[in-house]
Amino acid sequence: MNVKHIVTLMLMAGALGACKKQLNVFPTTSEVDGNIISDTKSASTALNGVYYQFASGGADYNGIPSTNWYRVNEEIPSQLSGMLSYTNGGGGLDEHTYNAKTSGIDAKWTYAYALVNAANGFLKNLAPVTAITVADKSRMTAEAKFLRAYGNAELLLYYGQFYDVTSPYGIILRNEFVAPENIYLPRTSVAAAYDSIFSDLNSAIAGLPSVGSNVAYATSWAAKLLEARVLINRGSANDLAQVISLTKDIIANGPYTLESNVQDVFWTRGLTSREVILGVQPFPKQNIRWMSYVYYDDYSPNDFMKSLFQGDPRAAWQIDSVANPYGPEVALTKFYPGSTAAIAAAAISENSYAMRLTEAYLLEAEAITASGGSLADAKALLKTVEGHAGVSDFSAIDAAATADALRLLIIEEEMKSFVGEAGQDWLAVRRLPFATLQGLLPSLTDKGLLILPIPDAEMTANSKMKQNPNY
Secondary structure, eight states: OOHHHHHHHHHHHTTOOOOOOOOSSOSSGGGGSSSOOOSHHHHHHHHHHHHHHHTTEEEOTTSOEEEOHHIIIIIHHHHHTTSEEETTSOOSTTTTOOOTTSTTTTHHHHHHHHHHHHHHHHHHHHTTOOSSOHHHHHHHHHHHHHHHHHHHHHHHHHHSOTTOTTOSOOOOOOOSOOOGGGSSOOOOOHHHHHHHHHHHHHHHHHHSOSSOSSTTSOOHHHHHHHHHHHHHHHOOHHHHHHHHHHHHHHHHHSSOOOOSSTHHIIIIIGGGSTTEEEEEOOOTTOOHHHIIIIISOOEEEOHHHHHHTTTOTTHHHHEEEEEETTEEEEEEOTTOOSOSSSOOOOGGGGOEEEEEHHHHHHHHHHHHHHTTOOHHHHHHHHHHHHHHTTOOOOHHHHHOOSHHHHHHHHHHHHHHHHTTSSSHHHHHHTTSOHHHHHHHOTTOOSGGGGSOOOOHHHHHHOTTOOOOTTO
16 A cells, blocks of 8 residues: 555544445355345345445445445556556556556456356355246346356456457356355356357346336346447457447437436436446445545546547546645546545545446447448447537548548547446457557557456466466
């Protein structure tokens, strides 16, 4: 822990007490296993335990219950995409100098497998229960499969050779709750990993409701968007056609609309925005996310991000100097609507956004250009997104005469739209031709760096595990 954190925690210790109110969910994945499900109520509580893992539920430095989604799903990918830098230096992620022992390299691995294991434990214990209606059981099963697919997709897209379906470097596929006899398993192929993810997503799409009781719960639309997100990374011609079909369906038939000004999502409406497809609901008294982005300014917009936002109206409210306890520092203010001179925690700053409708527009536009479709159609989708972000100068879009030129603009927009959200900035920039990608991020000296190394702890404990090439 660095010095400025220690000083801050000493100052806050007397002012902040422990929060006794907690979500009615199980705080560990182990508690989704055992004889805990007997009826609809207990099943709902156990399922909340899986969502708790999805949100990376835990506590802040003072023991206050908090969602820690931002740590693994926002800060890590936006460092990898080159948009954010660790302000204390030497993190290794934004410099792309990581190896199996680099601090934080295991965060996504641990998060995703804990989510998969929680979903497996829930499914195992739900299956034999008969005191639940068929409809409720079907819906809950679909939710758990969506969450398992989410975890496995994260593992494949970060640690597996996702770009090569013939590769043996997939992931450990866990479809059963972890027991001593099945802790250490070998990797499956990339093709087998994709098959498992899409099998779960197809079940989720069929079994999930179109409207959830809360934006923090999965719907069929969220499952369709996740399927499109995975398909575009696999990237075959048939995959791209499916992306276009799925995103058209979401845009035309889903119960979501773009905000007139995207700033309102983050500064005014939060998870009540009709643009949000899936959000992460914070605990009532948490302020850890605000502390990371504003108070501590741990992960700050760097020169690359500033250059990408040059001339973009969003720069005025997403990149700003804040007067925190360490002096004026440039911070990511995308989620902070308060004063930059007298900073104070804001409840809306704690919301996290796993999926927004904007992604459907941009994935459709990207899939159109990548598949040789109508540039005019793709341009219209891109202009729609940028128009809702306050952009009025579309001359660069109009001047893009080739699919490659337009696709670069679309991916740059994906990076700007989703910095600090759910990793779409890192996933998107990797889809560029590698030479083009290196032009944006010269520190990516080898294609092998597009995927992370298997963490050293796993390599040490699991004799069946093969490390990714290049590490």
